[in-house]
Every structure is written in C-alpha cells, then in structure tokens.
Amino acid sequence: MSGRLYKANVLLYDKETESLWSQLLRRSVTGPLTGKKLPVIPSVLVRWDKWRKLHPDTLVLSERTGYARNYSRDPYRSYHKNPLAFFDFPLIKKGIKAKELVYGVEVGGVRKAYPLKLLKALKTPLKDTVAGVEVTIISDSESGEIRLNGADGEVMAGLITYWFVWNSFYPGTELYSVPK
Amino acid sequence: MRYRLKDTVDCLLIVTAFLLLTGFDMTKHSIPVEEIQSGGPPKDGIPSLTEPSFVSAEEALFMDGDDMVIGLQIGSEKKAYPVKILNWHEAVNDRIGGIEVLATW
Numbered sequence A: 001m002s003g004r005l006y007k008a009n010v011l012l013y014d015k016e017t018e019s020l021w022s023q024l025l026r027r028s029v030t031g032p033l034t035g036k037k038l039p040v041i042p043s044v045l046v047r048w049d050k051w052r053k054l055h056p057d058t059l060v061l062s063e064r065t066g067y068a069r070n071y072s073r074d075p076y077r078s079y080h081k082n083p084l085a086f087f088d089f090p091l092i093k094k095g096i097k098a099k100e101l102v103y104g105v106e107v108g109g110v111r112k113a114y115p116l117k118l119l120k121a122l123k124t125p126l127k128d129t130v131a132g133v134e135v136t137i138i139s140d141s142e143s144g145e146i147r148l149n150g151a152d153g154e155v156m157a158g159l160i161t162y163w164f165v166w167n168s169f170y171p172g173t174e175l176y177s178v179p180k
Numbered sequence B: 001m002r003y004r005l006k007d008t009v010d011c012l013l014i015v016t017a018f019l020l021l022t023g024f025d026m027t028k029h030s031i032p033v034e035e036i037q038s039g040g041p042p043k044d045g046i047p048s049l050t051e052p053s054f055v056s057a058e059e060a061l062f063m064d065g066d067d068m069v070i071g072l073q074i075g076s077e078k079k080a081y082p083v084k085i086l087n088w089h090e091a092v093n094d095r096i097g098g099i100e101v102l103a104t105w
Helices: A048-054 A077-081 A116-120 A163-169 B002-022 B083-089
Strands: A004-006 A009-013 A020-022 A027-030 A044-047 A059-061 A101-107 A110-115 A126-130 A133-139 A146-149 A159-162 B036-038 B054-056 B068-074 B077-082 B091-096 B099-104
Touching (some): A044 A048, A101 A116, A101 A163, A110 A126, A110 A163, B068 B099, B077 B091
Antiparallel strands (some): A009 A020, A020 A027, A044 B068, A059 B054, A101 A159, A133 A146, B091 B099
C-alpha cells in the first residue's frame, strides 16, 4: 500500500508504474496510469459461518501470509470506536454517525447513501426513487448480498464505506431515511 | 543575496520534503495532489499480499463463525477473504478462474 490517503480513503499503488489508485473511485488518480479504471466484480460482505454454509467448497485466504501479524487483533479497533472522523470533515447531515457504514449508489448521476444496518434489517426489498429512476434494493441477510436493481432489472454496483468518507467524496449526496 | 540564498534553501527543503513525503511521481494527476495525506505508515508499511495461499473451509481453524469475510464467486470458484487479515494488508492480488482480481479493504 502507498501509505497515502485521499479523503480518508486508502490509495493503492501498482508496482509497474507506481501510479496511485483510489480505492473508492476505483481508478488511478496520479502517475502514468491516471484516469484508468478498474471494473468492479460483485462481492459480498458476510459472516464466515453464513458464507461457509452456502459455499462449503470455498477456499479461504490463509493466515500464513508470510508476514508476522496477530490476525486476532483488530488494529483499527480504536479507530472504529472513535466517534470522530479521522480528519476534520464537514458533516452536513444529522441523524447519522460519521462512522456508520453506508451502502453508496450512483443512479443517473445522483449519489445516494443507505445506512447499512437499515438494509440489513430489511424483510422485504426496499423500493426507492433516485434521480427520478425507480430502484429496488435487495438485502439477503443469509448470503450477505446487497443488490441494486434498476426499473428494467439491470444490476448496478454499490459499495460499502463509512458515511463520512462517502460524504466527503460526494458532498451533494442524498441520504436515505425511513419515510415517516 | 542573503534572501536569495534563503529562498533557494527553502525551495530545496520543500522539494526534498515533497519527495520524502510522497515518493511517487505525481506530475500527472486527476485529483488535487495537495489533498493527498499521509495515512501514518510509510509506503509498504502495510504490505499488500501478492502471492496469497488458501486453505479449505475445514482447514480454516483460525476462523470464527462471526468473523466477517469478503465473499467472491467467479464461475464455480469461490473465495473468502477474511476482514481480520485484510485489516493488516488491505489488498490481495489474486486470480480466480483465470481472471486477475484485487480484493481490497
């Protein structure tokens, strides 16, 4: 890793050209490969027992990485618990904590964030309108899958990150709240 | 003359500091370079994994049920990347079904 951050989000580098790549933007932001994008492969964030149950033949990244690290210790424990953002970011929305995880989407040029714990608690698909487009968010608590479908059934990619990070990348973002 | 020398020294200090801080050639960029911050550890202070090894679910005794993983399926191949390992390496270069993938956290 480059040891650098952009808007509190890690920058990766490639060893061939030493270009920096923004994790959240999924593209190179400095160096010879600036502007180059990486396609996103859908993945899930899920508990190990649930993943294993659904995919008994899965392989798991081994803890024998060649590096001496105590993987049972979370190096970011205090960072997660600290209610303050890592850096001083202006937080314009209320009713959500800086380090609450959100599922961020982009539809028709409009960004919207959905609190992850709200999606995880869904019993039925969530219907919403973003940029005038009807979308459905399906959250399967067993598989961990979160999927965003457009009106015509097309699948769009979203990503999970801290609210303050999403908000600093996209200051004009909408934030979903339960209709009253 | 004194001021000129001071300016040169200041300029050299700034260039040196910039190179020490970045270590990357950012001549070409699409984001404001001054907004790039140090994350604490230096370059490769957090080492990404480039030759990852894998075990089966039965062999993964180091995993607890409530550990979170990034689960990825391409074709019939499935791989789980434990968050507790990704926390220390942040990126894993891998191949699944002949496709080069990067799992990053």
